[in-house]
Every structure is written in C-alpha cells, then in structure tokens.
Amino acid sequence: MSGGDLDVRLTLGRGDLVLDVALTASAGRVLAVAGPNGAGKTTLLECVAGVTVPDAGRVVIGDRVLEDSVAAIRVPTEARRVGMVFQDYLLFPHLTVLDNVAFGPRSTGAGRREARERAGEWLDRFCLAGLAERRPDQLSGGQRQRVALARALVTDPDVLLLDEPLAALDVEVRDEVRVELGRHLADFRGATVVVTHDAADIRALAADVVILERGRVSHSGTVDAIFGAPTTPYARRLLARAID
Amino acid sequence: MWIPAGIALALLVLPLVALAVRAPWARLPALLARSEIASALALSLGTALLSTLIALVLGIPLALVLVRSAAWPAVPRRVLRALVTVPLVLPPVVGGVALLLLLGRRGLIGGALDAWWGLTIPFTTTAVVIAQVFVAMPFLVLAVEGAVRASDRRFEQVAATLGGSRATVFLRVTLPLVAPGVSAGAVLCFTRALGEFGATITFAGSFPGVTQTLPIATYLELQRDPDAAIALSLVLMIVSVVVLVALRDRWMPGVSA
Numbered sequence: 001m002s003g004g005d006l007d008v009r010l011t012l013g014r015g016d017l018v019l020d021v022a023l024t025a026s027a028g029r030v031l032a033v034a035g036p037n038g039a040g041k042t043t044l045l046e047c048v049a050g051v052t053v054p055d056a057g058r059v060v061i062g063d064r065v066l067e068d069s070v071a072a073i074r075v076p077t078e079a080r081r082v083g084m085v086f087q088d089y090l091l092f093p094h095l096t097v098l099d100n101v102a103f104g105p106r107s108t109g110a111g112r113r114e115a116r117e118r119a120g121e122w123l124d125r126f127c128l129a130g131l132a133e134r135r136p137d138q139l140s141g142g143q144r145q146r147v148a149l150a151r152a153l154v155t156d157p158d159v160l161l162l163d164e165p166l167a168a169l170d171v172e173v174r175d176e177v178r179v180e181l182g183r184h185l186a187d188f189r190g191a192t193v194v195v196t197h198d199a200a201d202i203r204a205l206a207a208d209v210v211i212l213e214r215g216r217v218s219h220s221g222t223v224d225a226i227f228g229a230p231t232t233p234y235a236r237r238l239l240a241r242a243i244d
Numbered sequence: 245m246w247i248p249a250g251i252a253l254a255l256l257v258l259p260l261v262a263l264a265v266r267a268p269w270a271r272l273p274a275l276l277a278r279s280e281i282a283s284a285l286a287l288s289l290g291t292a293l294l295s296t297l298i299a300l301v302l303g304i305p306l307a308l309v310l311v312r313s314a315a316w317p318a319v320p321r322r323v324l325r326a327l328v329t330v331p332l333v334l335p336p337v338v339g340g341v342a343l344l345l346l347l348g349r350r351g352l353i354g355g356a357l358d359a360w361w362g363l364t365i366p367f368t369t370t371a372v373v374i375a376q377v378f379v380a381m382p383f384l385v386l387a388v389e390g391a392v393r394a395s396d397r398r399f400e401q402v403a404a405t406l407g408g409s410r411a412t413v414f415l416r417v418t419l420p421l422v423a424p425g426v427s428a429g430a431v432l433c434f435t436r437a438l439g440e441f442g443a444t445i446t447f448a449g450s451f452p453g454v455t456q457t458l459p460i461a462t463y464l465e466l467q468r469d470p471d472a473a474i475a476l477s478l479v480l481m482i483v484s485v486v487v488l489v490a491l492r493d494r495w496m497p498g499v500s501a
Binding site for chain 1: 396398399401402403404405406407408409410412413416417420421423
C-alpha cells in the first residue's frame with residue numbers, strides 16, 4: 001500500500017542556515033538530495049519526519065497532508081508513516097537485533113509474538129537471521145545499517161528517508177553495502193529520499209537528484225540530465241568525483 | 245600528595261574500623277533480638293523504601309521537567325534548579341523546622357488539615373516518610389536529570405518514526421536508556437533516607453515503633469546502653485554496604501550489554 005508521491009515545500013531559518021526548498025519524490029523511485037555540509041539536507045529530512053518543525057511549508061504524501069503551516073495541520077511523527085534511517089543508525093542499545101526490528105510493529109499495536117514474527121521475516125529477508133539475539137554493539141557497521149533499514153521497513157512506511165546511509169561505514173565495505181542497499185531500495189514501493197554528498201551513491205542508488213546549496217535547490221532533475229549538465233562549481237566538483 | 249591523601253583515607257576508614265573493633269560481638273545476637281531494636285530496624289527499612297518509591301514516582305517527572313527547562317529563559321530555569329537543590333545544602337534540622345511550619349498543627353497547611361479533616365501529620369510515621377522524601381529526593385532528581393541530559397534524544401526521535409506514542413517511547417526507550425542513572429539515584433536516595441536524622445527527629449519526634457528510626461534509636465541508646473548503640477550502628481553500616489553492593493550489579497545490564 002504505497003502512499004504516493006512525496007511533495008515538500010518548506011522554509012526554515014536556524015542561525016546561519018536558511019532553508020527554502022521545494023521538491024518532489026515519486027513513489028517507487030529514489031531521489032538523492034546532495035549538497036555540501038551545512039546545506040540543510042538533514043534538516044530537510046527531519047522536517048519530513050516531523051522531528052523538526054519548519055517555519056512555514058507543506059509536506060504531503062499522496063493525498064495525505066502531514067504538515068501545512070497555513071491550515072495549521074501538523075501530524076505528529078508517530079502517525080506520519082515516514083521511515084527514517086539516521087546517519088549513525090541509532091539502533092536501541094538496550095534491545096537485541098530482533099527486538100529493535102520488532103519495536104515498530106509492537107508500537108503500532110501488534111502483540112509481542114506477532115511483532116517478533118514480523119521482525120523475524122525481515123531479518124530473514126536481510127540475511128540477518130543468525131544475528132537476531134545479538135546486541136547492536138556486537139554488529140559490524142554494514143550489519144547495523146541493514147538492521148536499521150529493516151527496522152524502518154517493517155513498519156511499512158509510505159516514504160523512506162535515509163540520511164547518509166553509507167557515511168558511517170569503512171571505505172572498504174562501502175561499495176558492497178551500497179550494492180545491497182540498492183537492491184533493497186528497488187523493492188520498496190513508496191518514495192525514497194537519500195541524503196548524500198557522494199556522487200557514487202547518486203549514480204548507484206538514485207533515479208532523480210536534487211542538489212541543495214546554502215539552503216536552496218540549485219539543480220533538480222533526473223540523474224542522467226544533471227550529470228550531463230552541472231551548472232554550479234559545487235555540482236561540477238561533486239559529479240566529477242563519480243567518474244574516477 | 246601521598247601524605248594528605250593517606251590522612252584523608254584514614255579519616256574516612258579508621259572510625260569504621262573502631263566501630264568494628266569495639267563492637268560487642270558476643271552480646272550482638274542478644275542485643276539485636278531486643279524488640280525495640282527490631283522495630284526500629286523494620287521502621288527504618290519500611291519508611292526508607294516507601295520514601296524511595298515516592299521519590300521515584302514524583303522525582304523522575306521532576307527530573308524530566310528540569311531537563312526541559314534548559315529551553316526556558318535564564319531566571320525561571322535557575323530558580324527551578326535552586327529550588328530542587330536547596331534540600332541538599334540545607335541542614336536537615338532546618339528542613340524539619342520548615343516542615344513543621346508547613347504541616348504542623350498551626351502550620352500553613354497543617355492548620356487547615358487539622359481543622360477540616362482532623363488530620364495531624366507531625367510525630368507520625370507519615371511525617372517520617374515526608375521528612376525522608378524532602379531530604380533524599382533531590383539526590384534522585386539530580387542523578388536522573390544527569391542521565392537524561394547525557395542520553396541521545398535522537399533515540400526518542402527514531403522511536404517516534406517507528407510509530408511509538410509518547411508513552412511507549414518513554415517506557416520502552418527513554419527509561420531503559422537512563423536506567424543506570426535511575427538506579428544510582430534510587431540507591432543514593434534510599435541510603436540518604438535510611439540515615440535521615442535531623443529532619444526526622446525535628447518533624448516526627450522519637451516515638452518507639454512509630455517514628456523512632458534506626459539513627460534516632462542509635463543516638464538515644466548511646467546515652468543509655470553504648471553497646472546497643474554500637475550494635476545499631478553496625479546494622480546501619482551493614483545495611484548500607486549491602487544495598488550498595490547489591491544494586492551495583494543491577495546498574496550494569498543494559499549499559500554494558
């Protein structure tokens with residue numbers, strides 16, 4: 001039950017950062033949001049997830065309005081059906097892998113056994129079944145990332161947000177994990193937004209790309225179109241790195 | 245550095261050694277079997293436990309408010325912190341006098357309680373518990389506040405994106421993550437309540453079986469039967485050490501695992 005396209009328009013001022021963004025992520029496609037540090041990429045995801053409040057704007061998934069500053073609508077985070085994988089994964093340190101993944105189902109009304117069964121299915125799908133009883137600090141970086149992704153997807157979100165999903169990993173394993181992440185994202189039917197500042201991520205994972213510079217959109221289009229015609233120095237530098 | 249450190253350590257340890265050496269070990273069983281001692285022990289353990297439970301129920305929310313107050317303007321934020329900290333620096337006797345002035349028969353609230361409902365709080369077991377909570381709860385509040393402040397708020401944000409309601413997030417994420425801080429605070433609170441003397445004797449008096457807790461019984465016995473006082477001191481010391489050791493192991497799971 002895919003929720004449709006994600007449509008975001010928001011403004012927010014926090015000290016030096018002035019975010020003024022409009023973007024759309026299509027259901028069944030992956031949108032990469034790239035940009036230098038401090039461009040407001042993470043803040044943008046937080047506004048969609050509802051953990052940060054924009055000064056003004058509108059966030060819509062399909063026909064579901066999550067945020068509308070004019071109509072004073074604000075759906076709380078827990079009712080948004082927006083899955084988010086944070087940069088350092090934030091697995092609950094006091095819970096096993098299985099209970100981390102079961103947290104979502106358990107929170108949304110499933111009984112203990114049913115929640116664990118559903119979590120177990122996702123662990124199987126992510127080749128994590130053997131790690132079910134481990135604690136997060138007994139996992140490698142790549143395994144943590146998979147657990148975080150499974151934990152978000154088991155709740156069947158309408159939109160999936162990933163904040164630099166590979167940045168916390170060692171360079172040697174990054175390529176392998178990226179390929180696997182791409183496979184899992186291909187199976188997801190809602191809209192996916194991946195924040196990154198790595199051109200290799202954009203190439204491998206995304207179909208569309210938005211480049212944020214100093215809180216504003218400097219490029220927006222399909223990956224192929226943007227890679228063909230970058231127009232700002234940052235975009236040229238970013239995309240040049242993908243070729244070597 | 246070594247000499248003053250050695251003196252400091254001696255100052256901390258030698259009195260306890262003296263207590264152990266001079267203890268009337270042979271008479272100990274007989275002394276401890278005396279009914280007023282057993283009732284003082286039961287009263288102390290019971291009231292300290294109840295005080296700790298009350299401090300947990302009321303103190304954890306207060307600790308959370310204290311954490312939230314970081315976003316407040318400076319003046320109310322500092323006032324709140326000062327109010328919570330006052331009992332820590334206040335001599336317990338003063339606390340006892342203050343409680344009398346509030347809840348005593350002619351006190352600010354106590355007068356009305358007495359006139360309307362015939363409720364008298366001073367010199368009852370209830371007064372013992374109130375005095376202990378007054379003196380000991382700040383330890384718990386500050387320990388929990390420190391733990392919450394040090395914990396990563398983003399765990400709560402993830403939990404919310406996974407569909408967790410505020411109550412679920414609090415019970416299944418916030419609390420377990422700060423559990424070590426809560427345990428540490430509860431232990432401090434319990435031992436402080438167990439040792440409470442000044443506020444208790446001022447506000448609750450010293451009625452055997454009703455308000456005469458172990459520390460008060462110890463002080464009174466010192467004039468009547470020094471051996472009994474030593475025996476009671478030993479009991480207090482052992483209870484404190486046992487609590488510390490027993491709960492020390494409880495702090496670890498959840499953090500280390």
